[in-house]
Amino acid sequence: MQEFKISNEIKNLDLNYIKDNLFFYKYDNKNLTLLYDENKNLKEESYESAAYHSFKGEVFENIIYEHLLRYAKENENITSFVLKGPHQNKNNIFKKNGLLIDKGAQIVYKSVYKDISEFDALFFTKDSIYFVEMSKSKKTAGLNKRLFKKSALLKILFPNLQIKALIVLTEGSTGISRFPDYCTIWITKDFNDDKLLKDLIFKNTNHGKLIKYTEEKYIEAINVNYKKFSYFQTLEWILLKSRSHKTHAVDLNFFRTYKLSLYFDVFTKLYIGYIQIKDFKQIVPYKESIKENRVIVTIEKINQKKFAIVYYVRHTNYKLKRVFFLDDKLQVEDKDPEGFTNKETRFIAKIFKPEHRLLIKNINNISKKLQEGIITSM
Known part of the structure; x- marks a missing residue:
């Protein structure tokens, strides 16, 4: 199933049109600076540290999300796209139940303040809802396993829509053939932009204003209609x-x-x-x-x-x-x-x-x- 084709911008992780927006996402800058020495050089042991890998994955997710915002704008088949991160209304983060944006600015389904499931992105077509999962890890078995819960939850919430997934991975990922048939797989080049990561941590770049997406198809999570699930x-x-x-x-x-x-x-x-x-x-x-x-x-x-x-x-x-x-x-x-x-x-x-x-x-x-x-x- 390939309803949506990957663009060259996304495949190559092109930052030309999205880089400034990356500086508006929240990062754990205080702790991340500890990965660097007093001259702001990445410590040798930090390259393979869990904290650095986690941060790199977080930035990769934000890059893909920003690209998807642009992709949705140009693609007529995408009828609605859920906003998150710096793009969503800050007044909507205090809800405790349902599909919403949490305090980390992520799209989640909550019950009594507890996350049941998190989605890297959500968008709609005429007859389907797509949930997006992004990972730079080469091993995909864990990601594949998590799809069952996310897919099942969406089937309960949206019984009249087809549930599909867009999976964004990097070159060299394994187990791609094991993903379910409802998945579209995009493969990007590997993400190893240490300079960008350093700039994001130390705010080294004079970035411009946030590029906003105000068209009607961009929606808040709390405005999505779905079947109640208690x-x-x-x-x-x-x-x-x-x-x-x-x-x-x-x-x-x-x-x-x-x-x-x-x-x-x-x-x-x-x-x-x-x-x-x-x-x-x-x-x-x-x-x-x-x-x-x-x-x-x-x-x-x-x-x-x-x-x-x-x-x-x-x-x-x-x-x-x-x-x-x-x-x-x-x-x-x-x-x-x-x-x-x-x-x-x-x-x-x-x-x-x-x-x-x-x-x-x-x-x-x-x-x-x-x-x-x-x-x-x-």
């Missing part, structure tokens, strides 16, 4: 619906629908109930002290082919652990105290009622069905 209320609905079957403890057929396949891509895990500690410890050899007499049970999408039972255990010190079996070996992972999973588990724990308890026989039956492939990706 993150936590959806998790609650899935729990209640999956446990409402007259004869089955958990209605696994409910999880086999197209709609639920999208939710698996957005949430990764869906909550199906809890198990008491005494039952949990018969299934899992777990010795740590658990805060309450219940362990949260989820069905989790491990990868595009595998679904499995995963437990979430809150210790007496309030730390949350992800507990699961991988190749019959017990795995225990720490969860971020400020992350979404912590918020989800606290929310879902308040929803639980006695009838949401799962027995050992229920867990064993669900695990067996999952291993047999009762749930598949769509």
Whole structure:
């Protein structure tokens, strides 16, 4: 699929018409200056530092975004283009829910101040919405994996539009043939403009005014019309619906629908109930002290082919652990105290009622069905 062709300007990362605008983006200048010595020369060890690579990727993204603004202006097939960075209205950064611009001036979908997904750029055609991902990393496996969540979220928000992606990579990137069919791939020359990076950090150039895009097709994120998606209320609905079957403890057929396949891509895990500690410890050899007499049970999408039972255990010190079996070996992972999973588990724990308890026989039956492939990706 190549509805949009890359221009020579973009392919060659031509800065002639966009360079001044790059100085209006926010950068962590204070910390980035530490990468240089007192004579403002890049330290030898800084070339391969994570901070320098991250900054280089950030600038690459801004270069492509500025080019896309120009590209959209000339392309009649692009009907709307979402503004971000220095181009968007600063009054719109304080919203807490929905599609919006965050405090970092990025396009995000938020729920209760938490980012569900971020998009490097968004634009519309007559019948489609394109999300844009830009990366100068040569390895693309991680980027490819992230597309599932972004695509699924947009399918929920825009059910009447085709969801497509524009992926912008640099020469030498691997795994290009593995991207989904809905992706258009653009390849640019490699980005190694150390002088530009230095100028941006130290503001070495007398740049002009911001070139603005005021045509009607350039829009604010908060003005985009989409179907409402309530993150936590959806998790609650899935729990209640999956446990409402007259004869089955958990209605696994409910999880086999197209709609639920999208939710698996957005949430990764869906909550199906809890198990008491005494039952949990018969299934899992777990010795740590658990805060309450219940362990949260989820069905989790491990990868595009595998679904499995995963437990979430809150210790007496309030730390949350992800507990699961991988190749019959017990795995225990720490969860971020400020992350979404912590918020989800606290929310879902308040929803639980006695009838949401799962027995050992229920867990064993669900695990067996999952291993047999009762749930598949769509």
